[in-house]
Amino acid sequence: MVEIDIKWVPSRPKGDRLYQFTAIDSASRWRYLKAYSFQSNVFAVRFLKELVFVAPFMIQSVKTDNGSCFTNRYLGHAMSKDPLNVRLHDFDVSCNNLNITHYLIDPGKPAQNGKVERSHRTDQEKFYDQLRFKSFEELQYKLKLWNMYYNNTKHCALAGKTPNQVLGLS
Numbered sequence: 001m002v003e004i005d006i007k008w009v010p011s012r013p014k015g016d017r018l019y020q021f022t023a024i025d026s027a028s029r030w031r032y033l034k035a036y037s038f039q040s041n042v043f044a045v046r047f048l049k050e051l052v053f054v055a056p057f058m059i060q061s062v063k064t065d066n067g068s069c070f071t072n073r074y075l076g077h078a079m080s081k082d083p084l085n086v087r088l089h090d091f092d093v094s095c096n097n098l099n100i101t102h103y104l105i106d107p108g109k110p111a112q113n114g115k116v117e118r119s120h121r122t123d124q125e126k127f128y129d130q131l132r133f134k135s136f137e138e139l140q141y142k143l144k145l146w147n148m149y150y151n152n153t154k155h156c157a158l159a160g161k162t163p164n165q166v167l168g169l170s
Contacts, residue, residue: 003116030163
């Protein structure tokens with residue numbers, strides 16, 4: 001099970017609004033991060049496809065919040081009001097095509113996606129509060145380095161192992 005969420009990037013170069021898409025494996029705490037210039041269905045689907053390509057394991061299921069990038073159950077012009085005539089969201093269609101089960105957390109219960117939420121707090125405290133970016137490209141580069149560092153950092157929850165060690169990658 002991989003938890004996926006989106007974090008607004010607080011250190012905006014040139015006033016641009018940027019977003020960090022985050023995926024974290026519930027078992028190993030292995031993460032994949034990617035910055036995008038928009039928060040949209042298109043980027044959510046693109047992120048999922050990139051994640052499947054780069055993940056060092058097979059993804060069987062993903063869990064997301066109820067944001068409009070992931071579901072049309074509660075919001076948006078394509079909201080599914082009729083349970084017998086459900087309009088699938090683009091993210092759900094992609095999950096189905098990739099044989100991935102998509103779970104939604106209960107509305108207003110971010111603790112059900114606790115690993116990715118905690119991961120975002122770590123990103124804020126140890127990455128965004130420490131660094132500034134002059135461009136989107138610089139953010140992407142530093143975010144990639146930060147993610148590599150994170151995946152090679154020992155975690156108490158993993159009995160002192162790194163996510164990469166748990167997966168047998170180092």
